[in-house]
Amino acid sequence: MDAFKSLIQPLSSSAVGSGVLDATKLVILGGTVETARRAASSGWSSFINSFYLTAHFSEEDYPYDWLLLWLQKQPAWSRSREFETTTCTVTATGNSNRRVTGDEIEEDVEDVIEEDDGRPRLKVLFQPTVDTTHTIFYKGHWLRVRRSKKTDGSELAMLSISVVARSNAILKQLVLQAKKEYEQECVDRVQIYFADQHGSWRWTDSRHKRPLSSIVLNPGVIEMLLADTKDFLRSEKWYANRGIPYRRGYLLHGTPGSGKSSLIHAIAGELALDVYVVSLSASWVNDSSLTTLLGRIPARSILLLEDIDAAFTRSTSRDSDSTGTPDSSKTTIGPEKKEEAESKTTDTNTLTLSGLLNALDGMQASESRILFCTTNHLERLDPALSRPGRMDVWIEFRNASKHQAEGLFRNFFPSAEEIDIPTEVSTPTTTPPVDEKPKSLKDTLPSLESVVSPGSSLDAARLAELAKIFSDSIPNEEFSVAELQGYLLKNKARPEEAARQASEWVIKERAMRERLAREKEEKEEKERLLKEKRRKEREEKKAKEEREKEDKARKEKEEAEEKARKEKEDVEEKARKEKAEADEKARKEKEEKVSSQ
Numbered sequence: 001m002d003a004f005k006s007l008i009q010p011l012s013s014s015a016v017g018s019g020v021l022d023a024t025k026l027v028i029l030g031g032t033v034e035t036a037r038r039a040a041s042s043g044w045s046s047f048i049n050s051f052y053l054t055a056h057f058s059e060e061d062y063p064y065d066w067l068l069l070w071l072q073k074q075p076a077w078s079r080s081r082e083f084e085t086t087t088c089t090v091t092a093t094g095n096s097n098r099r100v101t102g103d104e105i106e107e108d109v110e111d112v113i114e115e116d117d118g119r120p121r122l123k124v125l126f127q128p129t130v131d132t133t134h135t136i137f138y139k140g141h142w143l144r145v146r147r148s149k150k151t152d153g154s155e156l157a158m159l160s161i162s163v164v165a166r167s168n169a170i171l172k173q174l175v176l177q178a179k180k181e182y183e184q185e186c187v188d189r190v191q192i193y194f195a196d197q198h199g200s201w202r203w204t205d206s207r208h209k210r211p212l213s214s215i216v217l218n219p220g221v222i223e224m225l226l227a228d229t230k231d232f233l234r235s236e237k238w239y240a241n242r243g244i245p246y247r248r249g250y251l252l253h254g255t256p257g258s259g260k261s262s263l264i265h266a267i268a269g270e271l272a273l274d275v276y277v278v279s280l281s282a283s284w285v286n287d288s289s290l291t292t293l294l295g296r297i298p299a300r301s302i303l304l305l306e307d308i309d310a311a312f313t314r315s316t317s318r319d320s321d322s323t324g325t326p327d328s329s330k331t332t333i334g335p336e337k338k339e340e341a342e343s344k345t346t347d348t349n350t351l352t353l354s355g356l357l358n359a360l361d362g363m364q365a366s367e368s369r370i371l372f373c374t375t376n377h378l379e380r381l382d383p384a385l386s387r388p389g390r391m392d393v394w395i396e397f398r399n400a401s402k403h404q405a406e407g408l409f410r411n412f413f414p415s416a417e418e419i420d421i422p423t424e425v426s427t428p429t430t431t432p433p434v435d436e437k438p439k440s441l442k443d444t445l446p447s448l449e450s451v452v453s454p455g456s457s458l459d460a461a462r463l464a465e466l467a468k469i470f471s472d473s474i475p476n477e478e479f480s481v482a483e484l485q486g487y488l489l490k491n492k493a494r495p496e497e498a499a500r501q502a503s504e505w506v507i508k509e510r511a512m513r514e515r516l517a518r519e520k521e522e523k524e525e526k527e528r529l530l531k532e533k534r535r536k537e538r539e540e541k542k543a544k545e546e547r548e549k550e551d552k553a554r555k556e557k558e559e560a561e562e563k564a565r566k567e568k569e570d571v572e573e574k575a576r577k578e579k580a581e582a583d584e585k586a587r588k589e590k591e592e593k594v595s596s597q
């Protein structure tokens, strides 16, 4: 108190007014109380913290990813009102040099890090923004979890997990469980990344692996592709010894809805590879962004260039200085595509064929990379792109053969012992809504009852009969597998009807196709007439404008001539008058002179 008095003494003895004095006293008093409160609270929190065991996990470390995935499934974590998404790549090799901080559990965490197949893993997770603390109940303990940024200037995130416990066993258990769940997810799912306009890969989808058996192609195709890709992945040394670039390209071409994309995703699942997709028709794709993107694909993954012909509606030139402007002398595209291509030349896209080839051949991009390209228009591809070395294996996809129709039916209505859960189900690609618990991976799958039809209770022999009836009713290579799938989906609970009514469906479908074709023709004819009418109107308008312009110019010319003529007359009149005056004056002067003499 004496100290306080001595503090305010100089002020009280000065000449300041009593109002100012009171305010100053209040400020000093408030500041002192706040300081005392902070000291007490920090003392209290240090006291409390001394009971906590805390482990820190840096973003560079594997356990950070494991724990983030585990946390994502915890309601308290998902209730966070602000989310960020993150991607991070980790490699087994990189990890072996890393150390997990948190003295108590360091040893054990090192134990759980096992070498995997050496393949980089890229994970994307939703996570609450930094510096928020969450309390999570885990196996009888309250965990305090906090995400923060490292203060060493690296900007790396850090996860701190604290628990009141006598030993670190609970933290060890947590890390092990998180690791197990993480690995489980990698095993069950294929990660899909799409290129974004900033030249980065964005995780957009995580699909359950699709069994290869769910793809129906003609005999031997899947087996050949699987054997070839497997052989490639095993042959790195073989390629190196012969100086052959270690890459392999597959071109899947043919009718839409015939299973090209499905087959690629199923192969990715089978080989446990992630899929990196670039849409070459995107307006932001250019030579340099493509090279950057392809250079950023981790080794042992699939690069998928979908509808590769679409890129060349803009450029078919192989010149290195090509700007992507369509060259009508070289292009094989139709007039409507040409129009589209011309309109696209105004965008920022400067993807050239040579740029694409360079990006594909680039050193970084070629390392242990499997390239899959799909197209519905093989004829539009430049031979330079589809030649062996770039596209080593070509697979043609046609409309469904009878063999495929039968196989599809069998897949669709499995007998009781063959029942399996369908696989093409995606996890959400956006931040989960606030306060909504993120669904567990299994929650995103439809229930077994909703997908397994009562028909599956039919015995295998009857189902085989029905499959035969179905395939007999379907004309060879007239409908795509996707169309047959659509028909079967409408009858997913009625295999008997699906088989027996297939001929009827074919008739209806043909009638509908004819009607659609007729409507399309009529629409095109209407559009053609409308275009013609508009063209005529434009021409007439232009002719009228020209005529008006000519009339105006003629009028202006006549006016100008009239004006010039008038001006000329005025000048002449004036000159005449002046001359007459001058003559008169001279005459008068002469007369005066004569009279004066």
Ligand SMILES: Nc1ncnc2c1ncn2[C@@H]1O[C@H](COP(=O)(O)OP(=O)(O)OP(=O)(O)O)[C@@H](O)[C@H]1O
Binding pocket: 214, 215, 216, 217, 255, 256, 257, 258, 259, 260, 261, 262, 263, 374, 375, 376, 397, 481, 482, 483, 485
């Ligand atoms: N051969 C097939 N086996 C099993 N399912 C198929 C097959 N072909 C198509 N489908 C089914 O049809 C749908 C479309 O198939 P998908 O996207 O793989 O065809 P696509 O050939 O890639 O088509 P597009 O060329 O239009 O991209 C998917 O739901 C898929 O399950």
